[in-house]
Amino acid sequence: GAVVSQHPSRVICKSGTSVKIECRSLDFQATTMFWYRQFPKQSLMLMATSNEGSKATYEQGVEKDKFLINHASLTLSTLTVTSAHPEDSSFYICSARDGFEGLGGELFFGEGSRLTVL
Amino acid sequence: RKEVEQDPGPFNVPEGATVAFNCTYSNSASQSFFWYRQDCRKEPKLLMSVYSSGNEDGRFTAQLNRASQYISLLIRDSKLSDSATYLCVVNEGGGGKLIFGQGTELSVKP
Numbered sequence: 323g324a325v326v327s328q329h330p331s332r333v334i335c336k337s338g339t340s341v342k343i344e345c346r347s348l349d350f351q352a353t354t355m356f357w358y359r360q361f362p363k364q365s366l367m368l369m370a371t372s373n374e375g376s377k378a379t380y381e382q383g384v385e386k387d388k389f390l391i392n393h394a395s396l397t398l399s400t401l402t403v404t405s406a407h408p409e410d411s412s413f414y415i416c417s418a419r420d421g422f423e424g425l426g427g428e429l430f431f432g433e434g435s436r437l438t439v440l
Numbered sequence: 441r442k443e444v445e446q447d448p449g450p451f452n453v454p455e456g457a458t459v460a461f462n463c464t465y466s467n468s469a470s471q472s473f474f475w476y477r478q479d480c481r482k483e484p485k486l487l488m489s490v491y492s493s494g495n496e497d498g499r500f501t502a503q504l505n506r507a508s509q510y511i512s513l514l515i516r517d518s519k520l521s522d523s524a525t526y527l528c529v530v531n532e533g534g535g536g537k538l539i540f541g542q543g544t545e546l547s548v549k550p
Contacts, residue, residue, distance in 0.1 A: 356537065363448075365527070366484065366540040415483050417538075429538065431483040 325349060326418050328432030335406055336440055342402045343435045345416030351396035352418035356429075357389075360413040372399040372416075406439040413437075443467060446528050446541035454549055457518045461544045463511040463528030473504055475513045476527040478543065484527055487513075518548045 325348040335341050345355055353374045358366040370391050371379040378391035390402040399418075403410055415434040446463045453459050465473075473490040488495065490502040490511055501514040511528055528541035 358540075363542075365444075365542040368537060368539070371537060413481070429486070431485070434481075434483045436481070 326416065326430045326432040328416055328435050330435060331433055332436045332438075334438045334440065337407055338405055340402055340404045341406055341437060342400055343414055343416075343437075345399045345401070345418070345432050347397045347418045347430075350418075352399075353396060355393060355399040355416055355418045357391065357399075357401050358415045358417065360415065360434075366415060369401075369414075374399075403437065406437070408439045411437055411439045442542075443532075443539045444528055444530050444541035446544050448542050448544060450545040450547050452547045452549060453518055455518055455520060457548075458514065458516045459518055459546065460515075461513045461526055461528075461546075463513075463541055465509050465511070465528075465530045465539075467530070467532050468506075468509060470509075470530045470532050472531040473511050474529040474531075474538075475500075475502055475511075476529050476540075478525045478527055480525075484529075484540075487526070515546075518546075520548050520550065522546060523548045 327346045327348055329344045333341055355372040357369045359369050360366045368381050369384045372391045372393040374393045374396050380386045388404055393399040413434050413436050416432045417429050419429050444465050451459055475487040476484040477487045478484040488497050488502050490504045492504050494503040499516045503512045525543040525545045527543045530539045
């Protein structure tokens, strides 16, 4: 089946630095990818929808200048957490659809990236 | 009110037990529904889609009641390996934007 790969799986950084997380669709093209954040014991919260070749669509309450999303190709989307602070520590997960929903395209998730900001 | 609500549990059951999880959603225009399974510190994985007519996959049965905006998951003959968090997920429109419930934690004991 289709695979979505995320990198890095775990990152620890100092407060004030920026961290980039990559999300790749390995054997399919994804015009749309989704970025989620999950705090411990809480549900996944959609942060933004990443659109290939255009600006990302951010959910209410998500700072677009802090969470920079770039979807430069049909197989790669990146999320950059700028000037990270301890409260940004979380589990970040991307997802991508293989095909169109109307044609039964399944949504696949990356393995997730656990960010710890010291 | 949360868009998708679940009882967080935990549900602690013995092996072989039957356990049921419920989920309610607030948007009556929601189009598709899923149950995902998430193991500790891992990404969610699709368990099954939920169809209006109800559907079964082995020991797992999912049902949808659109009138009551309610989804259920029944697990029969629980196995130790069923221990996980079960996420109720709703797609409110096209395009893949999913709304996740908080998840229900299941712990199956020997």
